[in-house]
Amino acid sequence: MGTDPKHLEITLETQVESVNLAEEMCLRVAEAAGFGEDDCYKIGMSVREGVINAFHYGNQERPEKKIHLTVDLTGDKMIIHVLDEGTGFTLADVPNPLAEENLLSTSGRGIFLMRAFMDEFDVVPGRTGGAEIVMAKKLPLQDNTGTNGQSSHGATPPQGA
């Protein structure tokens, strides 16, 4: 892709509006980096779900806490970090939303969607003591096939939650 390395950081308030703001910001970066419509949708949705997770589960919707969003464009991928100020969680403890007993649950699909839509996904302990979601999408290959960055990366449902 030949994209110059870029680094963006933004501190968001713990409020619903931050979800849209984060999604819109990352969408602009993704579009500028050359991602196609399908990948932009997946990146936008993943950022949205990451910030919802920080807003609701991490920061418990407490307005004095912040959400820290970082976006890095390297030579080959877009890397997104979403850090909350909660108490953290372990991925293995997240219920699988595809399990029969969880299908009719009204929550718990955010992590699943991020894993499905991104090429890389992990949750690590953050410097705030909260959870830090780290996810990445490979930059589209620059070729002449006319696919405009459409890729099948991340379209396969993940195993587990």
Add this chain to the structure above:
Amino acid sequence: MALRATHRDAGQATVVDLSGKITLGEGSALLRKTVRGLLDDKRTHIVLNLADVDYIDSSGIGELVSAYTTAKGRGGELKLLHLTKKVHDLLQLTKLYTVFDVYTEESAALSSFQ
């Protein structure tokens, strides 16, 4: 685009025409309020027309599930009509496509209540 919801009677059933996004915040809240309002009015046969809904996040999915289970809990039924590709793919990915009754024709959705 913010979610908009209007509803119309179709015999024993009510069709709710939705347009916009069903996402965390106002979109999910409006869907909840609309469905609960219909159930409170004893309109328990509900079709959600999603033809103009092209974006749903996990909160919106949760609200659809909630609407479905709440309607069932009150002795009613809730069906989905005219899924856009994105919504269709999302429901397949989350295995909810097999949970909901999904229709591509309004007449078929309405007759399914009888």
